[in-house]
Amino acid sequence: xxxxxxxxxxxxxxxxxxxxxxxxxxxxxxxxxxxxxxxxxxxxxxxxxxxxxxxxxxxxxxxxxxxxxxxxxxxxxxxxxxxxxxxxxxxxxxxxxxxxxxxxxxxxxxxxxxxxxxxxxxxxxxxxxxxxxxxxx
Numbered sequence: 001x002x003x004x005x006x007x008x009x010x011x012x013x014x015x016x017x018x019x020x021x022x023x024x025x026x027x028x029x030x031x032x033x034x035x036x037x038x039x040x041x042x043x044x045x046x047x048x049x050x051x052x053x054x055x056x057x058x059x060x061x062x063x064x065x066x067x068x069x070x071x072x073x074x075x076x077x078x079x080x081x082x083x084x085x086x087x088x089x090x091x092x093x094x095x096x097x098x099x100x101x102x103x104x105x106x107x108x109x110x111x112x113x114x115x116x117x118x119x120x121x122x123x124x125x126x127x128x129x130x131x132x133x134x135x136x137x
Contacts, residue, residue: 003046013055020055028058028072065093 010017023029029051036043054075061071070089077086110131117127 003048004052005044006047009047009051009055012052014059015055023055023058026068026072028068028075029054065097 004012006017006020010020013020020029024031032045032047032051034043034045057075058071061074062068066074066089070093074086074089111128114128114131
């Protein structure tokens with residue numbers, strides 16, 4: 001088994017060392033014992049392949065928009081026994097993403113309309129500024 005320091009783990013996981021420590025404090029990553037040639041307790045912490053996989057899982061789940069609490073729950077689920085709960089969490093996340101996308105599409109449509117109104121004339125107040133100030137455009 002290849003062991004690595006926290007700096008190498010962080011680099012392989014695409015994060016900083018402080019992010020690894022933050023995940024450890026939040027219970028997302030285990031904190032290994034310190035090892036030295038003389039035994040446990042005085043040396044450097046060593047991380048293995050499972051730690052790299054777990055760190056990459058956390059980063060991927062964050063990219064998908066899961067909260068740290070949801071990620072912690074996903075990590076605790078048994079891959080063979082808890083499919084229903086994992087599916088439920090994913091479905092909830094998908095619904096939240098769909099809502100966010102709909103909100104962004106609505107905002108884009110409104111901004112396009114305002115930009116078009118702004119470009120159509122140079123008379124009167126700017127429709128964009130007026131809209132953001134709560135005035136009718």
